[in-house]
Amino acid sequence: MATVTYDKATRIYPGADKPAVDQLDIAIEDGEFLVLVGPSGCGKSTSLRMLAGLEDVNGGAIRIGDRDVTHLPPKDRDIAMVFQNYALYPHMTVADNMGFALKIAGVPKAEIRQKVEDAARILDLTEYLGRKPKALSGGQRQRVAMGRAIVREPQVFLMDEPLSNLDAKLRVQTRTQIASLQRRLGITTVYVTHDQVEAMTMGDRVAVLKDGLLQQIDSPRNMYDRPANLFVAGFIGSPAMNLVEVPITDGGVKFGSDVVPVPREALTAAADKGDRTVTVGVRPEHFDVVERPEGRTDEPGGVAVTVNVVEELGADGYVYGTAEVGGERKDIVVRVNGRRVPEKGSVLHVVPRSGELHVFSTSSGERIGD
DSSP states (O other): OOOOOEEEEEOOTTOSSSSSSEEEEEOOOTOEEEEOOTTTTTSSHHHHHHHTTTSSEEEEEETTTTEEEETGGGGGSSSEESSSOOOOOOTHHHHHHHHHHHTTTTOOOOHHHHHHHHHHTTTGGGGGTTTGGGGGGHHHHHHHHHHHHHHTOOOOEEESTTTSSSOOOHHHHHHHHHHHHHHHHEEEEEEESHHHHHHHHSEEEEEEEETEEEEEEHHHHHHHOSBBBHHHHHHSSSOOOOOEEEEEEEEEETTEEEEEEHHHHHHHHHTTOSSSSSEEEEEEEEEEEEOOTTTTTOOOOOOEEEEEEEEOOEEEEEEEEEETTTEEEEEEEEEEEEOOOOTOOOEEEEEEEEGGOOEEOOOOOBBOOO
């Protein structure tokens, strides 16, 4: 096993005017499961391919353990890669596919057979060892591709969107298997995905990239609770965090008809930047629905959200609506009780919980105040 270090690693494609990956600095612990996540074109697959030796590194360095592998060919890096498209040999059996790299390396047949059988047992593939890939489902083929990586006993696993070809139910099932398998084997793993739910449920730590730049690296829980900037706040979480620009007022921010308290240091930091507004983030589950008291006909306060769409998920419901906040019409998502969902076209009055607000500088986009 080994640590992995990106030391200001940079990749600039020929003819490009800016780097695809720009001075990436990440230290991955021995046995850690790190997920690289971000939108298409953010540099996550390029970062993985730089580690694999499939892309040149134009600046900085990459180390596996104590070895500088920046300019080593892939075969000398002691890594195994699992791709999105399983890349199995159609004319070979499952056993032959899994053991092919060992055969090429001149490993004795008996040892290959033993390693293949051990990996097949871990992956529940024992009964399929004699089959060809065409006789397997997509999930089984992906497990064969993983078995091929396992038998090599590499120092590092690299996985490039290995679940994106699977249907939704199988994807959930297989990501659980990959995460538990990695913990059992204890092999350092770098995993690339564009699916932030996958990232949050699988990784020991998550690294969010945008335009080749690292935005934040943290545990899934810390990233959800304390996003470093507006991009991470809007990207991590499903449904996404509500982000609304609101005016600063005495003791807090003006949110609809209410003043919601925010930390004093956030207001001071905004004032120091010359901002008269801040951007406030509220998770859908951190709105309280304000009920109109019995017998009253006046408006109950808070922000009036006109309900456009209701997603009923059983235990929970999500209201997708519009509201006027800070003088603008904004899309708002609110989690509600799954047994008491409002009707489409109705008006819901909501107030954000003051202790659950995220405050960002409108001018820089960075988190402020805590």
